[in-house]
Amino acid sequence: MARPIAADHEEKRRDILLTAARVFAEGGYDRASMAEVARACGISKANIYHYYQGKEALLFDILDVHLKRLRDRIRAVEAEEAEPRTRLVAMLRVILRDYEGADHKHQLQMNALATLPAESQSVLKDYQRDMVRRLSATLAMLAPAKLAASKARMRDITMSVFGMLNWFHMWQPRATPAERDDYAALVARLALDGLAGVQADR
Template structure:
């Protein structure tokens, strides 16, 4: 008979993921061990192996949960907003909101994703491509026709927008939700209208 799932299974799994992300990011994924993650979680090594068969599976789940959740949130706001400009602003806002408190996951995304097997990397990169495509499509819907049809230039514009979001995340880590929302609108204004699109906050 299969072992029943405990009522707090998901809560414990979330705790393990958050703690492991911190341990992997701060100490280095290569140097970390399942034993060190278990100690940081305050659980036994045997229990952590009940959730994950090894460090690789744990890293994949950290990134899979993080990227899939953001991808799904972008899809949700995209579907909920019919008008092009508010749709773009809503998508940028949900990205900046999701970035809050995700520093360790971002470090692993940049520094440890490449250590995973090719098939695992492909799953995670598909999430990334999907998000970039959706933001790019939102921008293209508001761009002049010639730009919207130039894939290389739209890619440059899209990645510049992500660059601005990443700058804010790096340099304003303690920004409030309201400040994040305001900056998302600023980025949209800059991308669509240049300096004329900057709204002055009193």
């Protein structure tokens, strides 16, 4: 008879993911062990294997949950906001809000994703590509026709927008939600209007 799933299974799984992300990011994914994660979670090594078969499955789930959730939020904005400029600002705000408290996941995304099997990497990179594609499509709707038709130029613009968001996340880690929203609007104005669209005060 199969072992029943505890009522708090999902809550414990979420706690394991958060703790494992910290352990992997701070100590290095290659050097960290399942025993170390279990200790940090306050559970036995045997118990953690009830949730995950090993480090690889744990790393994949950390990144899968993180990237899929952000991808789904961007899709929701796209469905809810018909006006392109409003949609762009909303997308940027969602991204910056989601970045808050996600430092360990970002480190793993940059430094450990490549250690996963190709099939797992493909799933995660599909999330990333989908987010880039949707943001780029929104920017293209607001760009002059000639610029919008240039895939290479729109890629440069889209990744530059992501670069600005990443800069803010890196250098303003304690920013409030209101400050994140304000910066998202600033990035949209810079991308669409240049310096002429930026006001001196907030």
